[in-house]
Ligand SMILES: [Zn+2]
């Protein structure tokens with residue numbers, strides 16, 4: 578592997594992370610929010626039309642987040658070139674099974690990290706500084722998926738910086754985790770009324786978080802803090818009691 582300077586990594590990753598955001602959030606937005614696809618997917622008119630003012634705000638915060646995550650990525654790759662991370666590049670080193678297991682372990686850990694830091698961000702003393710920006714959109718759109726206040730972006734990116742020093746991860750596993758993060762964040766912010774009614778919210782929504790679950794958090798701050806799985810919300814009593822009931826109703 579060719580090694581570059583911290584500055585080179587930072588600038589290159591800023592471009593890659595930003596491009597990823599515009600492709601994933603923009604592509605999903607134009608697909609699910611265009612009048613044509615809405616008429617096809619969902620003949621009833623959605624309840625809320627997004628405002629361009631809020632979308633511009635979400636994009637602005639996401640550009641800052643891209644800067645923070647680019648610094649984190651530059652730090653990780655510089656760390657790798659100094660030989661101080663647990664990242665590895667030979668897939669056979671820990672066995673092929675380990676690629677899948679380490680992927681699953683990191684998602685479970687990240688979900689826990691997200692749940693507890695997210696609950697903390699909602700503390701009245703911290704909310705203004707760390708999390709208000711993300712909640713500007715009461716009805717989130719895919720553009721909200723990466724809209725974090727800079728301090729929140731630092732906390733989120735620190736998970737990735739930390740994990741590469743603790744758990745051996747192949748580069749492919751790390752990339753798979755980053756893709757999962759991106760796709761899941763975009764899906765969680767799709768908005769409740771953008772998917773076809775036949776979408777299997779009712780059984781899928783019991784275990785994994787999706788737009789139906791996370792849309793409720795943007796309306797009601799006291800519930801639904803999880804990222805990937807409903808586990809922590811269920812265990813610690815922060816799941817909206819009407820949520821599973823509503824899921825059932827939607828599938829009727
Ligand atoms: Zn929140």
Ligand SMILES: [Zn+2]
Pocket residue numbers: 711717721766791795
């Ligand atoms: Zn959100």
